[in-house]
Amino acid sequence: MRFDVITLFPDMFSAIKDEGVVARGIKKSLLSIHTWQLRDFSDNKYRNVDDKPYGGGAGMVMQVKPIRSCIEKIKQKVPNTQVVYLSPQGRKLTHQLATELSKFESLTLLCGRYEGVDERIIEHDVDMEVSIGDYVISGGELAAMVLIDSVSRQIPAVLGNQDSLNDSFANGLLDYPHYTRPEVIDNQQVPEVLLSGHQANIDQWRAQQVLKNTQLKRQDLASK
């Protein structure tokens, strides 16, 4: 799967390109991330890509022309790419949406800054707006990285033997608790059943814990 990212801060993406699950997916040629410096598409010598808002008010707005030129350039390489604008006003990123997005071969992620992008980009150039939650952060880059990571995890070969099928939300419920060595630490004991070697009992215990955990921490999911 290919991600093209339009951003004023391409270096931020080294956080996922160089470390962890996404980086491993890139090494295995299952994923690729291409960052595009929006300022390269500016038509002025100061490399500006933003201007004052019509109607007045605080903050700057990202202009149509550089963004549109950049999207056109990306579409010359990947004509069928889906253009996603990271925005607090978008559809909420959930497990379900990450799974849907993982079916595309290519996503172009537009990262806003300042007050966001000129509305005409959303009307004409963007296929979908996606939000990582009901709060505002300072730029779309962190949101884009969250999206790339969560979508990449839905591609089975990316995780390899680290199975995501039992992850929280995969079945609409939370994950069961996990333990590792040692068996006892500071008087805290690993549940006996996990040491029993009896797989059917372990599976049954885990299934119970999934329900208990969800009931305890996320009533809203448990009552669905």
Ligand SMILES: C[S@@+](CC[C@H](N)C(=O)[O-])C[C@H]1O[C@@H](n2cnc3c(N)ncnc32)[C@H](O)[C@@H]1O
């Ligand atoms: C300061 S925000 C602009 C917020 C905008 N004025 C509003 O209130 O809807 C700058 C950029 O950060 C990104 N952003 C902020 N919050 C986000 C969220 N919850 N999910 C995804 N992207 C977000 C968007 O790309 C946005 O254009």
